[in-house]
Amino acid sequence: MALTSASIPTKNRILTTCVQLFLKKGYNGTTVIEILREAEVSASSFQNIFHNKEGVLLELVQSMFENQFGTARKIAGADASPVLVYTVETAIQMALTELNENLRDIYLEAYTQPQCTEYIFQHTAAELKGIFGPYLPEAGESDFYELEIGSAGIMRAYMARRCDVYFPLERKLERFLRMSLAAYRVPEAEQDQAVAFLKTLDIRAIAQQVMQQLFHSLSMRYHFPLD
Numbered sequence: 001m002a003l004t005s006a007s008i009p010t011k012n013r014i015l016t017t018c019v020q021l022f023l024k025k026g027y028n029g030t031t032v033i034e035i036l037r038e039a040e041v042s043a044s045s046f047q048n049i050f051h052n053k054e055g056v057l058l059e060l061v062q063s064m065f066e067n068q069f070g071t072a073r074k075i076a077g078a079d080a081s082p083v084l085v086y087t088v089e090t091a092i093q094m095a096l097t098e099l100n101e102n103l104r105d106i107y108l109e110a111y112t113q114p115q116c117t118e119y120i121f122q123h124t125a126a127e128l129k130g131i132f133g134p135y136l137p138e139a140g141e142s143d144f145y146e147l148e149i150g151s152a153g154i155m156r157a158y159m160a161r162r163c164d165v166y167f168p169l170e171r172k173l174e175r176f177l178r179m180s181l182a183a184y185r186v187p188e189a190e191q192d193q194a195v196a197f198l199k200t201l202d203i204r205a206i207a208q209q210v211m212q213q214l215f216h217s218l219s220m221r222y223h224f225p226l227d
Contacts, residue, residue: 014039016222018056026105054113061110082131087194095207097159111156124148132184151180
């Protein structure tokens with residue numbers, strides 16, 4: 001259903017309510033009934049605009065993922081190689097899920113729900129071609145799309161496995177990087193450089209800053225006060 005001028009305020013109200021509830025209770029901890037009640041909208045209005053809860057998540061995921069590589073480039077530095085930008089971008093994602101359980105829930109669902117995963121695969125494949133194209137000169141964007149399906153599956157599995165004393169964040173990040181960079185045929189010497197670079201960063205502090213920036217960005221976009 002095409003949005004009319006009358007339905008736009010309803011859509012914004014639903015989005016505002018969902019962002020607040022997802023950040024407070026997690027995606028799976030929020031029910032459609034709660035959304036309808038808090039947003040003061042009817043079930044038919046909700047279904048006409050978003051169809052289901054995944055439709056809301058897709059819009060949120062687009063907001064979260066739209067500038068992740070741009071943020072990583074700023075953190076890695078203007079002179080950083082594309083591989084180091086990828087290193088920072090993936091490290092931030094996994095670190096975020098260790099800082100906030102509700103963000104973990106949102107990310108896990110983003111890497112699970114079909115509409116959301118399709119957006120992530122397509123959005124990321126274009127970035128990956130720019131980063132790893134020199135290592136896979138024969139590969140086209142469809143090849144990077146297929147590779148992203150695999151690396152995203154590993155990413156989701158590592159996000160779902162909470163860190164502990166036996167599998168700390170630093171070890172998790174290195175394991176993921178070694179596997180993903182090898183899949184993109186990055187030479188071992190450059191893999192070593194990426195891991196060494198990551199060890200120079202306080203990735204927890206960086207992820208904390210990114211999380212606050214994300215919350216602020218969402219609050220500005222969807223017009224809700226930060227708690």
